[in-house]
Amino acid sequence: MKKDRAATEEKIYESFLTLLEEKGPQAVGINAIAKKAGVSKELIYRYFGGMQGLLLQLAKKGDFFKSMLALHDKDLATVEDLKEFAKAGTQELRENKLTQEILRWQLLENNEVTRDLFKYSNKEIGKMFAISNKDSSLNHAFQLMIGGYVYFTLLSKFNKKFITTDLSSQESWDNFDKAIGKTIDLFNK
Amino acid sequence: MKKDRAATEEKIYESFLTLLEEKGPQAVGINAIAKKAGVSKELIYRYFGGMQGLLLQLAKKGDFFKSMLALHDKDLATVEDLKEFAKAGTQELRENKLTQEILRWQLLENNEVTRDLFKYSNKEIGKMFAISNKDSSLNHAFQLMIGGYVYFTLLSKFNKKFITTDLSSQESWDNFDKAIGKTIDLFNK
């Protein structure tokens, strides 16, 4: 049998990411990861330092928010820029399953194992919210609506509908975007 | 040893509620409930039909939303009524831990065991949202903001802060309320 530590580490880390992305926080455990990677779980402890080490690596690499941070670099001088930013950010969130699962995870626990990951994740989100801090009440309304977007996005994994809103149709998300846009306009009049 | 089925059922059901309220969805299992109730787990299957039966009973009794539904009966003729309604509803949500855990649960799974509970829960929430359906874009903005409120409420269990917002201070929640109020005003101008 050939031995290749680098390849093994890669297999483990990728299995961890895939598992988290597809099955969510509750499904990622040492046994499941080792099984998916087709490797002895001892190696997870030896090479990563267990679950905590894997999460730390995810935090450092920051694979999840990198596409959202690309948005953040834009200039947000005008009201239209802000609206575009919100629209692009929410769409990105809906496409990025990994980010969704990390956000879901934050609703479930916060302990020594997860702390590093969440700390980093929050720091990155903070950068994105640093923009809308002129008008305080707009800032709060904006935060609420983005929070709602996150909520409905997470909800859509297991629920096709929220009350009358069809969470599986693009039209619904477009309506949410329009609502955000209109609210921004009203606050800026 | 004395035997009293009614009292035993009560002990089981109460233990289940308390466990869910205090430790969340992940902590409620047959073993944990039986242990907390100080009773053999066989009785949970015999009297309730297992976990699914317990959730069904919770759905039927609907202990969680009853205080929110009291709000729903109000007349919502004026804009001020709608603002008051939103404020009272969000405050009630923050105080009702049981409702919070059921909403959290909906973000985690949706299977044969939980289906009945969630179906009922969604029906009740739907009643509360039936009010703001005049202006479509206000309706969506309203839904987003309430969704954000839910999100931040659930988040506050494990996170003291969201970016710069202190989720443990009453002032933050007041600011959110003000933001909702101002948004409603702007849409009605």
Added chain:
DNA sequence: TAAGTTTGTAACCACTTGGTCACATATTTT
């Protein structure tokens, strides 16, 4: 009192969990 039924317990089942261990097999170093 005797028989039948309800209520309750504890042991047991197969399976999964995170974690450690001794050991074997490659690969490097001497």
Added chain:
DNA sequence: AAAATATGTGACCAAGTGGTTACAAACTTA
């Protein structure tokens, strides 16, 4: 070639999971 080290495996551990079974004790009915 021999010794040392790095890599990988599978067995094992204690604890916990949901679920079932056999049996005892209490209460009801006959």
